[in-house]
Amino acid sequence: MGCLAGCGISIAAIVLLVVFAGLGHFLFGNELVGVVIYLGLLFLLPQLHRRAFIGFAGGGSNVAYFDHGLMFKSIAISKDLGTVYLGSLFSRKSYGLENIRQWSVWWEQRRGMFTTHILRLTVADVDHAQWDVPFYSLRKPNRWVEILNQATERGDSQPQLGGQPYQIPSNAPPQFSPDRKWWWTGSEWVPAASKE
16 A cells, blocks of 8 residues: 555656657657657646746746745745735736735645645635645745745734734733734734833
């Protein structure tokens, strides 16, 4: 079972290679032509997707950070850190930072082969309310959590917890936020530095 689960991707790649070799032999009389076409598509499609996504985000001069995840999923943020661009193979959308409700990092083990680390964003969008951007490495989704945290801290009037404002009853007594960066006066949040 372990070998079958662990070899799933390589078996699929070998099957596709054989299919393209057969097509090359059938159409051109040479298996090598089919193999070259297969390898060309294998390397060309991700590059075309990256270029199209960067173009959608306004070009390289507008993008501060960009990452291309697994399965043709992409994420980028504008230089003013006010717009987040999300894309998959068939859809691309942009969201203002105020429309991103929450973000988090998840992990998932696929068929016992490898662990995928997923950056999950919940947005204010009826058609596509949740975006998952999978990565092989945990470093990239953690980097994006920090980018989003810093982007929200630049213009915040209240503290954030994973993209969401701290929820506190209006009659709560004065207290620090859980990260101790904010002070609740009883009516509003103020930076904790101004309290001390």
